[in-house]
């Protein structure tokens with residue numbers, strides 16, 4: 001071990017309790033793409049939520065992951081349906097991101113979609129569609145981690161919509177503040 005990597009014993013005191021605001025601020029420094037995760041209930045009704053927790057997990061087998069708040073209305077629907085689609089949002093889809101994180105509205109109203117595997121909605125204008133079967137779930141604190149096995153994927157040529165420090169990039173003319181803090 002090099003001298004530089006050796007733990008500094010002088011700093012080995014017990015850490016202060018983590019400040020939640022500092023934790024949120026630190027997480028917000030990580031720039032991410034934005035997805036809308038879609039699924040269907042047992043009657044075929046469409047559901048979807050905005051999620052930045054999406055990540056690639058494995059190439060062989062092809063797996064992706066994301067996490068959904070345990071208190072989310074749609075969690076039981078995602079768990080029961082056995083499948084979901086990842087819609088990677090493009091730069092001009094900030095309104096779509098806002099809509100799919102707004103409670104108690106018809107999120108699919110006047111939205112152009114195609115029907116994917118299992119009747120799951122694929123949002124037109126997205127950068128990519130990644131259609132998955134639900135492979136497994138894992139407990140993750142106040143969230144549930146959903147691991148999807150990728151069955152089919154399509155890509156389109158647009159610029160990406162990004163999320164950074166609680167706001168959207170590229171910056172839109174809509175000055176409404178976002179309310180998502182993690």
Ligand SMILES: Cc1cc2nc3c(=O)[nH]c(=O)nc-3n(C[C@H](O)[C@H](O)[C@H](O)COP(=O)(O)O)c2cc1C
Pocket residue numbers: 034048049050051052053054067068069071072073074075097098100101102103143163178179180
């Ligand atoms: C940019 C952005 C990213 C979000 N990412 C996540 C996420 O990864 N996981 C999550 O549980 N909620 C996330 N949310 C919040 C959900 O979209 C929001 O709570 C939604 O209303 C949940 O829907 P439901 O309660 O109808 O299931 C995000 C919101 C925004 C605006």
